Amino acid sequence: MHEQRTATLPTWTWGFAPYVVLSVVHVVALGLGADSLAGPTKLLLMPALAIAVLWAGRGTAWGSPFSLLFVAIALSWLGDGAATFFPFAPELPVMLGCFGLAHLAYIWLFARVLPTRSLPAWTVVYALWWGILLAVxxxxxxxxxxxxAIYGVVLAGTAATAASTNRIITIGAAFFLASDTLLAFRLFTPEAMPPVTSPLVMLTYTVGQGLIAAGVVIAVRLRERTTAR
Incomplete structure (x- = not known):
């Protein structure tokens, strides 16, 4: 008789559990209007993701992929807490600046460090997204x-270059793009957006960031296994 095998998650994935729990708590708190809980949990998201990557990266060589990922996560954290960390400056420009730099780190990571294939032709859809969003x-x-407009370019660049890596990163970058699209409409056309928009922004954001981080870990581990053969 053949031994029956059951699929199990790699042990490194358990490091993402605190991030997942925090993400759920934060999104639910937003949905319930519990600002006293939503505020602190938002500032804990990126540190929890960084810890998840530290755990997941155990036993691998800590080179440029993880360095760039940590830079992007740190800049995202500053963007998340723009009002808290930079109370002396207008929140929106600071947030755009921090996340813009985070996306540049992601673009370099996807296009120069982790690419496994040429940019697919279908990624032209992100250029169309940019044009339509800006026009609206x-x-x-x-x-x-x-x-x-500049921020939209780097957003589209992140989503497009992610498609030259693995599927997990590609999907994560698409969620990140969806989050920023919802956020743009919430900021500039608030009267047209339902109350559920705010939780949706953070739901797509946390899913996107988490998938990107997990995808980078997978890419690094796969590369090391391939090199070792």
């Missing part, structure tokens, strides 16, 4: 028009 929001952007 243009009348509402005012002094932020240039900043939002």
């Amino acid at each position: 929001l243009w009348p509402r952007l005012g002094a932020l028009t240039v900043a939002v």
